[in-house]
Amino acid sequence: MFCIQCEQTMQTPVANGCQYAMGMCGKTSEISDLQDVLVYMLQGVSAYANAAREVGVVDAAADAYIPQAFFSTLTNVNFDAERLVAYTAEAVAAKTRLKAAYEAACTVQGVEPKTLVGAAQFEISAEKAAMLSQAPQTAVNRDVETIGEDILGLRLLNLYGLKGVAAYMEHARILGQQDVEVYGEFHRIMARLGEDPSDLNELLELAMATGHLNYKVMEMLDKGETDAFGHPVPTKVNMKTVAGKAILVSGHDLIDLQHILEQTKDKGINVYTHGEMLPAHAYPELGGNYPHLVGNYGSAWQNQQKEFANFPGAIVMTSNCLIDPNPGSYADRMFTRNIVGWPGVVHHTGDDYSAVIEKALECEGFKYDEIPHYTMTGFARNALMEAAPAVIEQVKAGNIRHFFLVGGCDGDKQERNYFTEFTKATPDDTLMLTLACGKFKFNDLEFGDVNGIPRLLDVGQCNDAYSAIQLVIALAETFECGVNDLPLSLILSWFEQKAIAILLTLLALGIKDIRVGPTVPAFLTENLINHLNEQTGLRLITNVEQDLKDILG
CATH class of the missing domain: 3.40.50.2030 (Rossmann fold)
Structure with a gap:
């Protein structure tokens, strides 16, 4: 196995990545190899879904299925070999169906079918033994000696970012939110990644396209949740x-x-x-x-x-x-x-x-009541928009001088105490937005308020990143400035592929000087980090005192 997609990734003197009998997440080498085969097969299905769209053929069942199966390979999701084999069998059937439909449409329209390459040519029997025997052909680092670590890192930035997008697409689909154009763009990127691109500029463009795609998906997810359950209230x-x-x-x-x-x-x-x-x-x-x-x-x-x-x-x-x-x-x-x-x-x-x-x-159930302890949540899009005038008034009055978005994934590493200490150290005339499970590092603390506005505003799940982005856009419009001119700093904790998708969204929207931690994603080389820093200001967290000094001056 070789897996390098999450923050748990083993660090070794030889190479980064989980390479042994079991990954740090608990998946065996067998599960990892089955996932690699499934992902490569799905890229081949997307290749035919993408080509079929060019001749007017859209397979709604494949559109729904491919992101769902892709999501199953995300960190800490599916460890069941039988179900991974079943997903691959569905992928084989979908590819056969799409290929036949594409070639039939080409014949009717008098068009020469394209000769698809890479993952589109991958053929396999959806039996576990066959999948495991062909797994080396599908390993994500299969040609690293040819392309080098920088190109591999960019490919994986794209693959893992798109895997996060697929997860949000599935969350949206469950709520009845699907969009033909969104699926089309997903297939385009997925198919291209299955062709093993090796041009740095193209891969960077694909990463930004993935970020823009995720923004549309997050908007769909927001609509699905609010249509079904109403707008959250504090x-x-x-x-x-x-x-x-x-x-x-x-x-x-x-x-x-x-x-x-x-x-x-x-x-x-x-x-x-x-x-x-x-x-x-x-x-x-x-x-x-x-x-x-x-x-x-x-x-x-x-x-x-x-x-x-x-x-x-x-x-x-x-x-x-x-x-x-x-x-x-x-x-x-x-x-x-x-x-x-x-x-x-x-x-x-x-x-x-x-x-x-x-x-x-x-089951026994709980025997007695514990003394209640409360936390606040529900500061999503509508609630933030309703609070915006009061927040703006306090900014103009000089009572709020800076905003921090401190959010993202939680995890085991001791270095994640940084996020607790950071929030505790923020000055009383600043506000903090938070979302995703990273908030459990500090949401039980008392931060007080600024003239009735809570200093800590819990926006919701990682699924609710769209809400935080909408507030930032609204503030920039009100103050007639760019987002990067706002007194706003993003301090993000990453763990897995959803966080990578959101990071790409923020970068695609032009948001600069984001700080991320507790470590650099292992698939990003020093050269890539330096390039991203030069282009976007993306940087790693250092220590609380230094980072606050650099941000606030």
Whole structure:
């Protein structure tokens, strides 16, 4: 195996990347190799989907399927070999179908079919043994000795960024949001990456195209969530437990939470959110409609083995991030959903959650109420726009001098304490926006307010990055300046491929001087980091005192 897509990546004297029997995320070399084969096969399907569009053929089933299967290869999502093989079988069928449709349309129109290269020519039997035997042909570093580490790094920046886009496309699709043009652009980029481009400038252009694509997808996702559940409103959420039977819902897909809430009404079961599900409490059609959505349990994904082991109820993982449930002995009361998978854990399909409810009723539940402790969430797009005039007034009055967006992924590394210390060190006349699970490093702290405006504004999930971008754009329009002229600094923590997609979006929108940490993505070489720094000001965090001095002067 060779995997270098997340912040857990092994660092070795020989090379960066997980290369041994098991990756740091817990996936085996077999799972990693099956994922490589699946990704390469999907690039071939996209090649035919892209070519077919040129002769007027659009396959809606393939459009929906390819991002979904691509999402399954994201860090901490699917560790189930049987399901990865099944995804590949679907990819083989989709490619055969699209190729036939493309060639038939060419014949009807009197057009010579293109000879597609790279991944489009890859043929495989969707059997595990065959896939593993051909895995070396599909490894992401298969030609590094020819192209060099800089080009490989740029290819992987694109591949991993596009993988993050695919995840957001699947979140949007589940909410009924699909767009033919968005799928077309996705296929174009995916297909080109399957041809192994090696021109630096082209790869940089593809990275910016991926960023622009992700912005459109985030807009679709925002519409899907707000159409279905209303616009979030600032909401106080209890972070402690209450007595009673319990179900814990983790991940990102709010529609799954809604199904569970609806089916547990009047059953004496309390429902808790976990991790990226925390912002669900702010949606009127969720937190506002179901009193038995009683609070948020636990913190970020990396603590789940301890926290889930202590949760006396059923657990539903709707999307990333999943860790091996066996050390905590809770695999028998966990259910995976959508593209998530772990061997031996029940995978739930359909919208009937009876099995989850039965398991919750079998479990002990919490015996007593804990003393409540609250955090605020729900400062998404509409709430931020409503607050904007008051914020602008305080800026003009000199009471707010700077904005920080401190958000992104959480993780295990000790260096991530930087984000806690950074927020604690920000001056009282500054405001902080936060989103994604990185907020669990500091959202239990008291930061006070600026004349009634909370100094910490929780925008929501990583899915809600669109909301933060809209506020930034609105502020720039109000002050009649460019975004980079605002008193605004972005301090981002990255862990996996969704964070890379959002970073590419910000860079594509022209936002400069972003600080990222706790480490540089291992696939970005020193040359690439220097190039990105020269072009965009992108840089690594240093220490809290120095970074605040550089930002505030």
